[in-house]
Amino acid sequence: MPAASAASAASGPPLPLDAHPLAPHALSCASVLYTDLDGTLLGPGACLLADARGAPWLGTASAVVDLNRAGLTGVICSGRNRLQLAEVSRLLGWDSFIAEIGCVIVPGRGKDPVFYTGEWPEDATLPGETPYEAMIRAGALDVLAREFPGIIEEHSPYHLNREVTHVLRGNVPLAEAQAALDTLELAIRIADNGIIHPPRHGLVGVTEVHAYHLIPDGVTKGGAIREDLARRGLTRKDALAMGDSAIDVEMAESVALAVVVANALEDEWVLAAASGRENVASTRAHRGEGWTELARAWLAARAERAGSSSGAPA
Ligand SMILES: [Mg+2]
Structure with missing residues (x-):
C-alpha cells in the first residue's frame, strides 16, 4: 500500500479492518488471538449468545467453534479475575488466559498462575x-x-x-x-x-x-502478551489482539495487529490511545458481532494462505 495509506492509519480514528493496509498479512500469519471479553467478545449483559443489541444470536459462539476447529488459539486477556476466566475459558474450549489486566498469567488448565507486579520491589x-x-x-x-x-x-x-x-x-x-x-x-x-x-x-x-x-506500575496487557508469546516460542507476527478500551489498544505494542470493536470508537480514551499507532484497526460491527467480523476475516485469510501455499486454485 502507498505510504499515504499507512500514514492515515496512524492519525485519526483506526481504519476499518477490511480497509487496513496491514490486515491481510497480519491475519494470514497469526495463529493466536488475545481477546478482551466484556464489551468485545460478549454482548450486552456479558452474554455470549447475543448480538450487539442483546437479541439472541449464535454468531459469536459459532465463530469460536470455527476458530477452534481450525486449530487457532484464543487467549482471553481481561480485567476479570482468575476464577472467572478459568470458567469462561473452559466454556469456550480454550486453555490458557491472562487475568487482571496482565497481572495474572495462567499458562494452561491446572497450571499455577504467574503473578506480575511490574516495577514493584x-x-x-x-x-x-x-x-x-x-x-x-x-x-x-x-x-x-x-x-x-x-x-x-x-x-x-x-x-x-x-x-x-x-x-x-x-x-x-x-x-x-x-x-x-x-x-x-x-x-x-x-x-x-x-x-x-x-x-x-x-x-x-x-x-x-x-x-x-x-x-x-509497569504492568500492561501488552507486557503480559510478550511473556506469553515467548513461552509459546512465538513472536508478535504470530499474534492478533482485540478489545474495546484504551488499555486494550496498548496490546498493539506486542502483536501484529490490534483490532477494536466499533463500539470502542465512542470512547475518547480509545481514540487517544490509538492515535499514532499504525497497527490498530476497527471492526464495522459492534461487540460480539465485531468480534465475529474479525474471526471471519482471520479464518478467510488463513484459508487463502493455505490455499495458495498448497497450489490449490483460488
Ligand atoms: Mg472490555
Missing part, C-alpha cells in the same frame, strides 16, 4: 500478603474515596476474589486520580478500562460510568 508485599492487599494497606482506596467522594467506588461484585489489581467504577479525571495515587509509597497506576453499564451503582451524578483498574 520484592519487599512491596509483606509475607503472606497479596499485591491486592498491599494496595489497600498503602491507602489506594482511601485516597481515591477522599479525593473523589461519590464519583468512584469498588465495582461490586467484581472487586471480589482478586489477587493483584483492584477494579473500580465511576467517572474521575484520570490525571488527577493518578496524582492522588502518586502520593502513596507503592507505585500504582490507574487505568481506564472503558465504558460500562452496571445495572446498579452508588455513584452520585455520574451518567457515563467507566471501569478503572489499579495496577502495579
